[in-house]
Amino acid sequence: MADVPTNAPIECPGTQSQQAGKVSACNGCANQQLCASGASLPPDPAIEIIKQRLQTVKHKLLILSGKGGVGKSSFTAHLARGLATNEDEDIAILDIDLCGPSIPRIMGVEGHQVFQSMSGWSPVFVEDNLSIMSIGFLLSGPADAVIWRGPKKNGLIKQFLRDVNWGELDYLLIDTPPGTSDEHISIAQYLKGAGVDGAIVITTPQTESQIFPPTTGGGRQMAIDMDVPFIGKIPLDPRIGKCCDEGISYFSEVPDSPATKAYKNIIEEIRKFCASKPANDASEVEN
């Protein structure tokens, strides 16, 4: 074994073994903690494959929020539809919320199927320049539950990144589940090689809202506190929820509402951000 240091204890499993730092021979070894932390493991070969696969994707954006139900998926869907109004650009959504995939419903493609070809999984197309991949397309029915622990979820996320044939894309929007756990750690790790342009953080309480009263100063204050740019806010409009439920485009239904204007401004900001592309930055949207 090439990865056994010359001064290692006898029976050292090797620094690149899955057992590194964990077997009885490691007890007392000066490097036990380092080995057990996984720092000595070779990088997952998938990271390099994912980098190759996503070379045709110009901009990759993550949509995040620690809290559920703040409108991550609805924002992602609107961002995608908004960007797709430019027919020269190709947009895709990757939905990695495996236990609660809402993107298929919001985009009006519930019940569609994913096809496999020589070049990988083909995403589902909503428009000529807007495609989607979600676990929702792989389930047998709307009542089907994905009861998976972490490792299985990581496996599917890896597959989504490695095996989906996106083709040439200008924007890949990645919609995530709430929290800071397996899905988030995995997506960050797998995209290490390919690189992410930035993350858009969604939050709720509006300062002027009567329905969800202001209690903390809202998203703008948080953006100032945490030193991230605040890129806009979207008012509560019952028609947004209705359009999401029916899977139709809010922009074409209600082209001149305040929310549509807010979305357009935010989309413009995001375009500018991606064009300037300072890597690994984050921005914030209040919904």
Add this chain to the structure above:
Amino acid sequence: MAEEGAQKATGKIKSVVLILSGKGGVGKSTVASQIALELANGGNKVGILDVDLCGPSIPRVLGLEDKDVHQCADGWIPVYADKNEKLAVMSIGFLLRNSKDAVVWRGPKKNAMIKQFLSDVVWGDLDYLIIDTPPGTSDEHITVAENVRGLNLTGAVMVTTPQAVALGDVRREITFCKKVGIPIVGIVENMSGYTCPNCSECTNIFSKGGGEALAQLTQVPFLGCLPLDPKLTMSIEDGKSFTELYSESPTALAIREIIRPLITS
């Protein structure tokens, strides 16, 4: 040892109720805390266990944000929300140094924490243990489902909002319960309509009636609707008991209606 601990800690709990929802932000923690407060007001001894490790909201919802958990010879002593020690609370929020700390953990670490919560907390005698969960059907849920077997599990209360998008996720959660054998107490439709405090006109911001329709479709009891009530949000922020302050409001009546099946069972 752990097995023994689980036996010891849980033998004294008369009824365990899970609060579940596939979707996030539908008000699980709010409903959990209101159910617990109302049960405690009725003279019961109640515990709330918050197993949402990445987004613990129970401490905030109950106005206990800066409290600490203490350790004694038998285990962790929960935080009490009232002077009479009728409402005991345990959450990972009490173990974090400040509210901005993020718990970036993968499954196995979360599972170990939940097992510890279930076995090492010194609840004392409880009439009800309300377990508040994160959204989804993953590690936390599987671990809770595995570890509440053998306890006096009354069942799960499903919280949803009226939109079709939320209902889709809750439907999956119902499938989860059926698969792992957790009985379902019923469905609560939260944020069901908003009565404007100025003009009293009712707006269905997130539509209405979806929860009841889902209950019929999946043949699960429907427990009731909770309207969007700014007074509820404000009393939560002030750390006051909503059902005591506004005991005759429609929302308080609805909460009482929701806990009825928990009392009788």
